Amino acid sequence: MAELVFFTGTMDCGKSTLALQMDHTHASRGRAGLLFTQHDRSGEAVLSSRLGLTKPALEVDDDLDLWEFVVDQVTAGRRVDYLVCDEAQFYTPVQVEQLARLVDEMDVDVFAFGITSDFRTELFPGSRRLIELADRTEQLQVRALCWCGKPATVTPGSSTGSWSSRGSRSSSATSPGRPARCRRWSTRCSAAGTTCGG
DSSP states (O other): OOEEEEEEEOSSSHHHHHHHHHHHHHHHHHHHHEEEEEOOEEETTEETTTTTOOOEEEEOOOTHHHHHHHEEEHHTOOOOOOOETTGGSSHHHHHHHHHHHHHHOOOOEEEEEESOOTSSBOHHHHHHHHHHSSSSEEEOSSBBBBBTTOOOOOOOOOOTSSSOOOSSHHHHOOTTTTTOOHHHHHHHHHHHOOOOOO
């Protein structure tokens, strides 16, 4: 029985690495899948991990109808057993509903990977809908650490290297060189407008 699973964690905890491993494991068992991503750190139409692993993927934009796309693939004779959806926090709530429909009506497994909240500690709309609809939500066990040693829970929000409570939600989740912080230090760094240690 197919299911919708949301794998979540902070930046640098291995979500994209696990997404690539999930695809490898299922493909090596003879299952056929599709990889999707949005705003990947390595550019458009690629799923990449910070460990250097990469694989071509289909780029999701706000206008992509995931239900229609997969149905068209199956209608054209392609077998689709599973989907790996990286950076799923950027998917629209409607796209998440389409993923749930693929699970329920077409028996396609969906493995979604993403962070839950942005640098303002507000849920991304895609993540919110995944939490509401997923059959399971799995918190990744590898925890990114703040420079003070506490678990990092807040994603940075400035492309300049300093912390900010303003900025682009998409750049906050994908830009390298700006480590996540614990709530206490993210608040302090944001107020100071600096990188704050580490």
